[in-house]
Amino acid sequence: MAQSKPDIPPLKDLTIDNITENVIRINSQCRDTRLKYVLERLVSHMHDFARETRLSTQEWHAGIQFLTEVGKKCTDVRQEFILLSDTLGLSLLVDSIDHPKPPSSTEGTVLGPYHTHDAKSEHLGHSISADPDGTPLLVLCTVRTTSGAPIPNVKIDVWETDSKGAYDVQYESYSGDNPDGRAVLRSDEEGLFWFKAIVPVPYSIPDDGPVGVMLRRLGRHPWRPSHMHFMFEKEGFDHLITALYLRGDPYETSDAVFGVKESLIVDLGTVTPEQAKEYDIKEGSKLLKYNFVLVTDEETKILKDNEALKAMKALGREDLKIIEGLPVPDVD
Amino acid sequence: MAQSKPDIPPLKDLTIDNITENVIRINSQCRDTRLKYVLERLVSHMHDFARETRLSTQEWHAGIQFLTEVGKKCTDVRQEFILLSDTLGLSLLVDSIDHPKPPSSTEGTVLGPYHTHDAKSEHLGHSISADPDGTPLLVLCTVRTTSGAPIPNVKIDVWETDSKGAYDVQYESYSGDNPDGRAVLRSDEEGLFWFKAIVPVPYSIPDDGPVGVMLRRLGRHPWRPSHMHFMFEKEGFDHLITALYLRGDPYETSDAVFGVKESLIVDLGTVTPEQAKEYDIKEGSKLLKYNFVLVTDEETKILKDNEALKAMKALGREDLKIIEGLPVPDVD
Numbered sequence: 001m002a003q004s005k006p007d008i009p010p011l012k013d014l015t016i017d018n019i020t021e022n023v024i025r026i027n028s029q030c031r032d033t034r035l036k037y038v039l040e041r042l043v044s045h046m047h048d049f050a051r052e053t054r055l056s057t058q059e060w061h062a063g064i065q066f067l068t069e070v071g072k073k074c075t076d077v078r079q080e081f082i083l084l085s086d087t088l089g090l091s092l093l094v095d096s097i098d099h100p101k102p103p104s105s106t107e108g109t110v111l112g113p114y115h116t117h118d119a120k121s122e123h124l125g126h127s128i129s130a131d132p133d134g135t136p137l138l139v140l141c142t143v144r145t146t147s148g149a150p151i152p153n154v155k156i157d158v159w160e161t162d163s164k165g166a167y168d169v170q171y172e173s174y175s176g177d178n179p180d181g182r183a184v185l186r187s188d189e190e191g192l193f194w195f196k197a198i199v200p201v202p203y204s205i206p207d208d209g210p211v212g213v214m215l216r217r218l219g220r221h222p223w224r225p226s227h228m229h230f231m232f233e234k235e236g237f238d239h240l241i242t243a244l245y246l247r248g249d250p251y252e253t254s255d256a257v258f259g260v261k262e263s264l265i266v267d268l269g270t271v272t273p274e275q276a277k278e279y280d281i282k283e284g285s286k287l288l289k290y291n292f293v294l295v296t297d298e299e300t301k302i303l304k305d306n307e308a309l310k311a312m313k314a315l316g317r318e319d320l321k322i323i324e325g326l327p328v329p330d331v332d
Numbered sequence: 333m334a335q336s337k338p339d340i341p342p343l344k345d346l347t348i349d350n351i352t353e354n355v356i357r358i359n360s361q362c363r364d365t366r367l368k369y370v371l372e373r374l375v376s377h378m379h380d381f382a383r384e385t386r387l388s389t390q391e392w393h394a395g396i397q398f399l400t401e402v403g404k405k406c407t408d409v410r411q412e413f414i415l416l417s418d419t420l421g422l423s424l425l426v427d428s429i430d431h432p433k434p435p436s437s438t439e440g441t442v443l444g445p446y447h448t449h450d451a452k453s454e455h456l457g458h459s460i461s462a463d464p465d466g467t468p469l470l471v472l473c474t475v476r477t478t479s480g481a482p483i484p485n486v487k488i489d490v491w492e493t494d495s496k497g498a499y500d501v502q503y504e505s506y507s508g509d510n511p512d513g514r515a516v517l518r519s520d521e522e523g524l525f526w527f528k529a530i531v532p533v534p535y536s537i538p539d540d541g542p543v544g545v546m547l548r549r550l551g552r553h554p555w556r557p558s559h560m561h562f563m564f565e566k567e568g569f570d571h572l573i574t575a576l577y578l579r580g581d582p583y584e585t586s587d588a589v590f591g592v593k594e595s596l597i598v599d600l601g602t603v604t605p606e607q608a609k610e611y612d613i614k615e616g617s618k619l620l621k622y623n624f625v626l627v628t629d630e631e632t633k634i635l636k637d638n639e640a641l642k643a644m645k646a647l648g649r650e651d652l653k654i655i656e657g658l659p660v661p662d663v664d
Contacts, residue, residue, distance in 0.1 A: 010585035012592045014421070016428045016639075019590060023421035026586075029551035038391065039550065041384050043420055045377040050425050052373050052647055054640045054658055057430045059370065060422070064413045071403010071413075081396045081403075088375055089346070089355035090392070093382050096348045098389045218371065219361035253342035254358075258351060260344045307348075308386045315384055326386055 020047040033328045037320075066210055073209040077169040079113040083211045086110055086257035087220075098325075099238055100303040104146045105293040109259040111241045114167040115231065119157060119182040125279060127196035128183040134163040134198025136285040138271050143191045143232065143292045150191025151294060157184050157231040158195065165203025194279060199268065199286050200226040202251050215256070222256050225249035232292065238300040244290055266290060301325060352379040365660045369652075398542055405541040409501040414445040415543045418589035419552075430657075431570055432635040436478045437625040441591040443573045446499040447563065451489060451514040457611060459528035460515040466495040466530025468617040470603050475523045475564065475624045482523025483626060489516050489563040490527065497535025526611060531600065531618050532558040534583050547588070554588050557581035564624065570632040576622055598622060633657060 011022055023043050030036040049055070055063075073080040085091045091110045099108045122128070139158075143151045159182035161167050168180040187193045207215060207222040215222050226249045232240040245252065245265045252260060269287040276283035295303075304325035312320050312327050320327040343354055355375050362368040381387070405412035417423045423442045431440045454460070471490075475483045491514035493499050500512040519525045539547060539554040547554050558581045564572040577584065577597045584592060601619040608615035627635075636657035644652050644659050652659045 011587060011590055012585055013594050014424055014590050016425060019421045019425050019428075023590065026552060027550050030549065031551060032549065035549060038385050038387070041381050045381045046420065046422055047425055049373050049377045050422060050429060051643055053370050054429055054636070054643060055370070055426050056658060057426055059658075060417070060426045060430075064411065064417065067399065067413050068403055068406045068411070071400055071406065074400045074403065079396065079400070081399050085392070085396065088378065089351045090378055090382060092346055093348060093351050093379055094387050094389055094392045096351075097382060097386055098392075217362065217364065217367060218359050219363060220358060253344055255343060258343055258346050258355065262345050304386070311383055311386060326388060 016051065020044060023047075034323070034326055037327065037329050066214070069210040077116075077174065078206065078209075080209050080211055082111075082113040083205060083209075084214075086112060087205070087211055087215060089258050092258045095241060097307070098304075099240070100300065100307055101295060102146060102299060102303065105295045106240060106242055107261045107263050108240055108242050109261060109264060110243075110257050111231075112229065112257065112259075114169060115157065115159060115229065116169060116176075116179065116182065118176050118179045119159065119184050120179060122183040122185060122195070124185060124188060124192075124194055125196070126183055126185070128158060129160070129162065129181050129196075129198045131162040131181070131198055136282060137197045137199045137268070137288055138194065138275065138279055138281050138285055139197055139228070139288045139290075140194045140275075140279075141192070141288075141290045141292060143187045143193065143294060146293055146295060146299065150187075150189070151234060151237070152187055152189045152191060154187040154191075154193075154232050154234040154237075154294070155184060156187065156193055157233075158182065158197070158228065160197060160200050160228045161203050163198055163201060165201050170206075196279075196281055197228065197288075200228050200246060202226050202249055205256055220256065221251075221254065223251045223254070224257060225251035225255055225260060227259070228288070230292070232294055234294065237294040237296055240292070240294055242292075244288065348383065352376060355379075366655070366658055369659065369661050398546070401542040409448075409506065410538065410541075411445040412541050412543055414443075415537060415541075416546075418442055418444065419537070419543055419547060421590050424590045427573060429639070430636075431572070432632065432639055433627060434478060434631060434635065437627045438572060438574055439593045439595050440572055440574050441593060441596060442575075442589050443563075444561065444589065444591075446501060447489065447491060447561065448501060448508075448511065448514065450508050450511045451491065451516050452511060454515040454517060454527070456517060456520060456524075456526055457528070458515055458517070460490060461492070461494065461513050461528075461530045463494040463513070463530055468614060469529045469531045469600070469620055470526065470607065470611055470613050470617055471529055471560070471620045471622075472526045472607075472611075473524070473620075473622045473624060475519045475525065475626060478625055478627060478631065482519075482521075483566060483569070484519055484521045484523060486519040486523075486525075486564050486566040486569075486626070487516060488519065488525055489565075490514065490529070490560065492529060492532050492560045493535050495530055495533060497533050502538075528611075528613055529560065529620075532560050532578060534558050534581055537588055552588065553583075553586065555583045555586070556589060557583035557587055557592060559591070560620070562624070564626055566626065569626040569628055572624070572626055574624075576620065 027039045070080045095108050143154045185193050204222045226246040227243040229243045247265045247267050271285040271287045305322050308322050319330045321330050359371045402412045427440050475486045517525050536554045558578040559575040561575045579597045603617040603619045637654050640654050651662045653662050
């Protein structure tokens with residue numbers, strides 16, 4: 001039972017009024033200056049939350065119990081903490097902070113808990129859905145820079161539910177080796193990519209766990225409007241996580257995870273006889289067309305640094321440096 | 333797949349700047365006005381935390397992963413979320429808010445994750461520890477009101493570690509039917525209670541889980557100074573959760589969970605020949621004497637309401653009512 005007396009300020013007689021500064025002081029032994037700053041803000045907000053609500057021991061217990069249940073609900077294919085973050089708007093906020101977009105580019109939105117690394121690389125034109133009950137859809141897209149140049153060889157992850165609103169990972173039979181409703185594609189030399197899919201449907205986020213209980217207590221529904229997820233990766237460009245939504249969906253303005261943006265809402269068209277022949281799909285099938293615009297890492301860096309500096313100024317914290325877009329205390 | 337279009341404000345195009353008010357608006361459908369207020373402050377602080385740190389997607393992922401691991405570490409006999417709350421000072425803060433103490437009374441401190449409901453009711457004089465390696469200790473206490481009147485028949489929970497710093501629930505062999513180092517006692521007609529125990533030793537909080545990883549990354553040690561826990565329950569009096577600490581402990585001023593208060597530090601004495609005979613313990617054994625002072629529910633209510641009103645005024649939130657010591661929005 002080795003014991004040592006560390007060299008830290010004396011912590012005794014801590015009260016409602018002085019505990020926060022003392023916890024921050026002891027945490028300031030941390031050598032990772034970014035982590036130290038994140039913990040400083042975390043402790044400060046957590047304590048202010050308790051002080052402002054006059055949080056009772058009973059409520060604190062209920063909170064501990066809730067978080068424990070959220071943790072217990074997590075499995076390899078279900079991430080209840082992401083669901084919690086999504087339903088409290090944190091996920092969309094973090095995406096907006098981390099991936100600022102200039103006006104001419106495609107906006108990002110929530111990743112959600114259903115992206116996997118199980119999708120297989122497929123050729124353009126691949127049919128990603130095996131669901132015979134889905135309404136056939138041809139997806140025809142371009143990927144370009146903010147100045148309109150095509151971007152070839154972009155890695156594009158796409159994923160959607162089946163016609164009943166379930167992702168493959170939600171199937172009892174899911175093993176990781178049998179992905180469905182998802183694929184990884186590459187844009188061609190002209191920045192084009194296309195694939196066959198099914199028309200997305202609205203679905204309920206899993207509400208048989210603690211997050212579902214929370215939504216019911218808050219009087220909220222668990223529905224997401226019909227959408228298809230897209231994720232774009234290409235060296236030199238900012239990672240884009242986004243989704244396209246169908247106009248007129250009953251949940252278009254009440255997405256349980258706050259993901260809908262006007263610029264991401266699409267009207268479906270109809271496949272023409274020429275397209276039917278070219279893409280080997282039934283004439284009259286539904287058609288989704290979209291032009292995605294990626295932002296370079298450089299453009300993103302300038303935007304992020306500016307936003308971070310503005311936020312730090314607003315906080316009165318100008319004794320900070322921005323390193324890789326993230327504020328850290330200036331320890332010089 | 334029943335779908336309904338709920339009557340809520342349109343949520344679309346949410347940004348860094350407007351998402352917080354919109355999440356609060358949709359949560360305001362909650363009919364429990366207290367929960368609504370708690371969620372309003374929670375969402376507000378969580379979002380401000382992300383904005384002020386410019387939290388990156390990678391850091392958010394690390395946070396989700398950390399919380400998931402904390403949840404996975406929880407069992408019937410290990411509560412990693414309480415440990416997290418303890419080590420970030422939240423537990424002590426909540427106790428201070430929920431159980432304000434007038435100057436003449438015994439201060440409270442952290443409950444910790446080791447209280448159980450397995451302890452048996454024992455007669456005064458009972459020896460709570462079966463550990464043959466512990467240093468024998470006689471504990472002689474009184475329980476009184478703030479005006480000095482003895483309080484009989486108070487239910488007193490006491491618990492401590494063995495001589496190696498382990499609680500019974502940490503033993504492999506622990507089943508719930510074989511408690512050790514803990515008991516439930518009742519004060520006598522004169523407000524006295526006494527029992528035999530062993531001299532407390534410092535111990536490390538369990539640091540083989542994610543909270544241990546966090547402490548190491550923060551450059552903090554996981555030690556708690558030697559202490560014995562006490563919990564007092566009696567109708568008409570505010571529940572008192574406290575502990576007594578030994579003066580001169582190497583961790584007296586660096587408790588990993590911020591629990592030490594000067595008024596709770598004791599100097600051990602020595603059992604006299606008369607005491608040895610009266611309490612059936614070896615002469616020269618260590619002696620812990622303490623006079624506990626409980627606060628009535630009424631005194632506590634007045635203190636809590638005043639503190640809550642002051643805090644609400646400081647927040648500029650005077651449109652709130654204080655119900656059972658807890659602020660709720662005034663919905664009249």
